Amino acid sequence: MQLSATQRGILALVVGIAVFSLQDVILKRLSGDYPLYQAMVIRSLTAVPLLLIIVRLMDGRLTTITTPNWALMLARGFLNFTAYTAYYLGLAAMPMADTVALFFTAPLFITIAAALIFKERIGPLNLIALAAGFLGMVMIFNPSASVFDPAALLPVLGAFGYALTQLATRVLGRTETAGAMTFWGNLSFLAAALALTVVFGSGAHDGATHPSLAFLTRGWQEMPTNDLLLFMACGLIASIGLSLLTYAYRVAPSSSVAPFEYSFIIWGVLWGWLFWAQLPTALAWAGIALLIGAGLLVIRAEAARA
Secondary structure, three states: OOOOOHHHHOOOHHHHHHHHHHHHHHHHHHHHOOOHHHHHHHHHHHHHHHHHHHHHHHHOOOOOHOOOOOOHHHHHHHHHHHHHHHHHHHHHHHHHHHHHHHHOOHHHHHHHHHHOOOOOOOOOOHHHHHHHHHHHHHHOOOOOOOOHHHHHHHHHHHHHHHHHHHHHHHHHHHOOHHHHHHHHHHHHHHHHHHHHHHHHHOOOOOOOOOHHHHHHHOOOOOOOHHHHHHHHHHHHHHHHHHHHHHHHHOOOOOOHHHHHHHHHHHHHHHHHHHHHHOOHHHHHHHHHHHHHHHHHHHHHHHHHOO
């Protein structure tokens, strides 16, 4: 049976999301032994030749990466690096499912930022989604618990940065290809990770006890071959996952494939349970459901507006 373009897009996105989730497992597993910037340096170096191949396949030539907008491309990449750094620092300290769910407040932030920056109107469905998403976020935070971990704010900060990155992508996408933006974004990741290596690599800031802070400030560590290969695998995972997601949005309407982004939460719950015996609380489950519903409302509203 031959699949339609929309079905191929949905399949590519679901597989791409599953592939990306493996990177989270690796980084969370090794976050207690290595600094995040070390993982990002190795991942980004591994991804360079792979992304050149992807640009060649997607764009038909490599010249698309030579652009007069290189400074804006780098700025977008640094913003994305900040977003994912916040997300992964939160992941080091929090259950995987909760971290992933909080990161999916991004559609709500995209709605707010688009209204402020592009003067887009926030309709009734968007307002309902914003209210439901905020309530769901509070339920996952569970501020009435005896101990509130400030690390819970990190994936939300990451979601906000990711939302701004997506708005920058919308602007740059008018003149730049997806492959070129991905390539320059990877260069930004590499440059930022090397800058953090200069600051923290000597180990002068070692000693932090909180998992998130330790994941940021720990000195560069020697690693056995198995761990090095795992970090290099992150470069392969990121390259394959990104190419699948890019293909999905190229061949199918975004309103058709975007709801399947939430399959990431399924993987977050599954990997958290299998590897760390972590499951969301009943209140967190309800918050996750509200966040998913709010995100789907935003997507539906955007599709209707389009």
